[in-house]
Every structure is written in structure tokens, then in C-alpha cells.
Amino acid sequence: MEAIQIKLTGEIAKYYDVYYRVNSQQFGWMGWAKNGQSSGTSGFGFQLEAIQVKLVKKGGKAPGTTNDAFRDGLKKYVDKRGKGLIKGSKQKIYHIPGSQYYNKTTSPIRMFKTEVEAYKAGFRPAK
Incomplete structure (x- = not known):
């Protein structure tokens, strides 16, 4: 559940x-x-x-x-061109738009469209 x-x-x-x-x-x-x-x-x-x-x-x-x-986890975070907006950091932490450290994550190593996509790629959610 x-x-x-x-x-x-x-x-x-x-x-x-x-x-x-x-x-x-x-x-x-x-x-x-x-x-x-x-x-x-x-x-x-x-x-x-x-x-x-x-x-x-x-x-x-x-x-x-x-x-x-x-x-x-399947909610899409994309821009007008369909590109993912979820930022994956070097520490393998992902940040969704509007979250506490989203704007401070200035050099993401990877971008994702959904949280599930980020999680399956080995990134964990920000606390």
C-alpha cells in the first residue's frame, strides 16, 4: 500500500x-x-x-x-518543449521545481521528467 x-x-x-x-x-x-x-x-x-x-x-x-x-511519482515536470525539469545532482539527489534546493542546484548532471524516472536512475529524493 x-x-x-x-x-x-x-x-x-x-x-x-x-x-x-x-x-x-x-x-x-x-x-x-x-x-x-x-x-x-x-x-x-x-x-x-x-x-x-x-x-x-x-x-x-x-x-x-x-x-x-x-x-x-508519475507527475510530469517538463518545460514547453517537453524537456525534463527535475534536477539530478552529483550527490545522486534529485530536486523537483519549487523544492528548497532546486534553484541552488546550478550544475545538474542529469534532468528527469518524473520522480519515478529519477528514482529508477539511482537518485534519491531531497529531504
């Missing part, structure tokens, strides 16, 4: 939001998803190693960051 979705039903759904996050084999703890959103990965084949679930009063704050709750 790579990803989960959890949704409350019945009376409890009127009063609470359900937040949940997963620990993915390669990414570690991911961001919090809520009320039926996907949490985990798709396309990588990474297993879930743990799940956390918290009920929060309707409209309350998330228990933590909601960034990167789900990663679609």
Missing part, C-alpha cells in the same frame, strides 16, 4: 475533521491530509511504514504542516 484516504461519515463528520499522515519508505513522515485527501505516494512502489490519525474540531488548525501530503 502506497497511500491512504480517510473520511468520517455520519454524525461525527459534522463536528470533527480527520487529519492523517503517513511515513513513506523513502520520504519519511509526509504532510497532513484531511477528510478524504490522499496521503502517501503513487507510482513509486514505496510502502507505508506508519500512519498517524488525529481528530480536530471542525475548522480547527491542522496538527502540523499540510505540505507534501501526497507525491505522484
Whole structure:
């Protein structure tokens, strides 16, 4: 199993939001998803190693960051000409557009179109 979705039903759904996050084999703890959103990965084949679930009063704050709750490994990152935008560094780490070190990776040794392509080439995701 790579990803989960959890949704409350019945009376409890009127009063609470359900937040949940997963620990993915390669990414570690991911961001919090809520009320039926996907949490985990798709396309990588990474297993879930743990799940956390918290009920929060309707409209309350998330228990933590909601960034990167789900990663679609087959999502294409390409420019207008169809060239890959994922940067592979000398350290065999890949960086997706918008990530913390993407703009600091100025001399990539390889470019990729999807995260799965980078992973299969022996590169690991940036932490």
C-alpha cells in the first residue's frame, strides 16, 4: 500500500475533521491530509511504514504542516518543449521545481521528467 484516504461519515463528520499522515519508505513522515485527501505516494512502489490519525474540531488548525501530503511519482515536470525539469545532482539527489534546493542546484548532471524516472536512475529524493 502506497497511500491512504480517510473520511468520517455520519454524525461525527459534522463536528470533527480527520487529519492523517503517513511515513513513506523513502520520504519519511509526509504532510497532513484531511477528510478524504490522499496521503502517501503513487507510482513509486514505496510502502507505508506508519500512519498517524488525529481528530480536530471542525475548522480547527491542522496538527502540523499540510505540505507534501501526497507525491505522484508519475507527475510530469517538463518545460514547453517537453524537456525534463527535475534536477539530478552529483550527490545522486534529485530536486523537483519549487523544492528548497532546486534553484541552488546550478550544475545538474542529469534532468528527469518524473520522480519515478529519477528514482529508477539511482537518485534519491531531497529531504
